Amino acid sequence: MAVVSTDFAEVVAGCSDLGLELERAHPRPDRLHLDLREAGRRVIGQWLPDGAAAARTADVTQAVAPGLVERRGEHFVLQHGGADARLVSLARLVAGGAELVVHRPERRAVVRGESAAGPVWTKAVRPRRAGDLVRRMQVAADVPGLRAPVVTGWDEECGTITLSHLPGRTLHDLLHGPVVDGPAADVAEPVGEAVGVAVGESVRGLHDAGEVDGVAGHDLGAEVDATRGLLDLARHHRALPVGRLEALHQDAARAAAVVVGAGWVGRRSLLHRDLHDKQLLVDVGADGALDVGMLDVDTLGLGDPALDLGNLLAHLDLRVEQGWTDRGSARDVEAGVLAGYRPDERTTQAAAGYRALTRARLRALYAFRPADLPTGW
Numbered sequence: 001m002a003v004v005s006t007d008f009a010e011v012v013a014g015c016s017d018l019g020l021e022l023e024r025a026h027p028r029p030d031r032l033h034l035d036l037r038e039a040g041r042r043v044i045g046q047w048l049p050d051g052a053a054a055a056r057t058a059d060v061t062q063a064v065a066p067g068l069v070e071r072r073g074e075h076f077v078l079q080h081g082g083a084d085a086r087l088v089s090l091a092r093l094v095a096g097g098a099e100l101v102v103h104r105p106e107r108r109a110v111v112r113g114e115s116a117a118g119p120v121w122t123k124a125v126r127p128r129r130a131g132d133l134v135r136r137m138q139v140a141a142d143v144p145g146l147r148a149p150v151v152t153g154w155d156e157e158c159g160t161i162t163l164s165h166l167p168g169r170t171l172h173d174l175l176h177g178p179v180v181d182g183p184a185a186d187v188a189e190p191v192g193e194a195v196g197v198a199v200g201e202s203v204r205g206l207h208d209a210g211e212v213d214g215v216a217g218h219d220l221g222a223e224v225d226a227t228r229g230l231l232d233l234a235r236h237h238r239a240l241p242v243g244r245l246e247a248l249h250q251d252a253a254r255a256a257a258v259v260v261g262a263g264w265v266g267r268r269s270l271l272h273r274d275l276h277d278k279q280l281l282v283d284v285g286a287d288g289a290l291d292v293g294m295l296d297v298d299t300l301g302l303g304d305p306a307l308d309l310g311n312l313l314a315h316l317d318l319r320v321e322q323g324w325t326d327r328g329s330a331r332d333v334e335a336g337v338l339a340g341y342r343p344d345e346r347t348t349q350a351a352a353g354y355r356a357l358t359r360a361r362l363r364a365l366y367a368f369r370p371a372d373l374p375t376g377w
Contacts, residue, residue, distance in 0.1 A: 006032075006049050008239040012370060014047075018072045023371040026104055027233040031057075032368075033105045036078075044103045045078040057085070065091040079105060087124045089158040098122065119165040121149065123298075127159035133298040134161055139212050140297035143270065145205045147281075147293035166293040168283030171199065175277060175316075175325035175333070191329050195282055195290060196336020202280075202292035203312070204341045207269035207305040218273055218301030220259050223354070227252050227361040239367040252360040258353030259306070262346050269305040272297065276315035306347045310354025312337065317355075318362055321374035 008025070011032060015022040019038060026033040030053070036043040048054040051074040058077045062069040065083035068091060072078055082094035086106040094100050098111035106126075113120040125133060140148040149163035174191040231248055234240045240248075272279065274296060281293040316330040343351065366373050 200340025255356035306350035
């Protein structure tokens with residue numbers, strides 16, 4: 001059956017007509033995964049262009065999580081309480097008192113629970129993916145000096161991975177402003193170059209681990225393909241005008257040419273691959289030094305270290321354009337990252353290319369995120 005194209009603006013309007021506010025959508029060729037709000041309450045759902053497909057999705061999800069699935073109109077399927085046809089353990093975790101933090105229907109989820117020792121984090125994934133993700137996390141945990149969540153338990157049949165808690169505040173939160181009290185008050189100074197230096201040193205430590213057996217490669221071609229794939233989804237769902245999409249394809253090609261022009265680094269490094277301010281936790285150690293931890297290390301790959309740097313710096317640009325932080329703070333953090341990382345000339349040039357490539361990808365990604373869309377995008 002042919003996949004029907006959609007008009008994203010009509011999906012947003014359809015949400016509003018049903019009393020739902022769309023915060024963000026995650027596009028797939030045959031549907032949109034939705035993060036919604038209704039009367040201040042978070043709601044997870046899916047939008048499918050074909051009503052019969054929406055009915056089938058609702059039925060199979062209802063079979064796994066009875067009483068937690070709701071149809072709204074012809075196209076919307078709302079999944080309450082962690083209901084999910086493929087993440088079969090998720091509804092049980094939420095029913096047991098865990099807080100649903102992230103939920104991409106039929107893809108992945110993260111819940112937060114509490115124990116006597118403190119917070120407990122559990123990832124729910126499709127069962128067949130659990131083993132590979134655990135191996136990636138264990139690789140990260142073995143990198144000298146890298147602070148990353150440790151796998152404390154996992155169940156491949158259920159698709160659950162339990163992780164240790166990392167203290168600290170995300171760089172994202174620090175960019176928005178200091179705290180004045182509370183458990184994170186130790187990191188109460190305005191974000192600046194010192195935080196950036198600690199981040200840069202941590203990223204350099206990851207990259208210095210070099211090649212690791214069992215971790216797949218991720219090169220410039222794969223990064224360009226990912227960007228073009230997202231641009232194609234924006235075209236398919238009509239989230240951006242055709243002229244804008246063509247310009248972004250050209251931007252991506254020019255960015256890739258900058259990376260190629262920088263030459264090859266000579267060896268592959270261990271990469272995070274999705275490094276940005278929400279993935280970095282900053283804490284003050286017992287000696288008063290800033291410690292940096294990394295989240296979502298299950299995206300590890302082997303490739304050009306400039307990719308991580310470019311991705312991180314492009315997200316600093318994004319936060320300024322969103323009005324989340326001021327340009328001076330972002331500039332100070334960037335200067336610190338580069339001082340802590342100490343990139344050579346080739347890596348600096350290639351990072352500029354990856355930064356521009358990430359920017360093109362973010363333009364397509366945030367076209368599906370009305371609540372976070374920067375002004376003028």
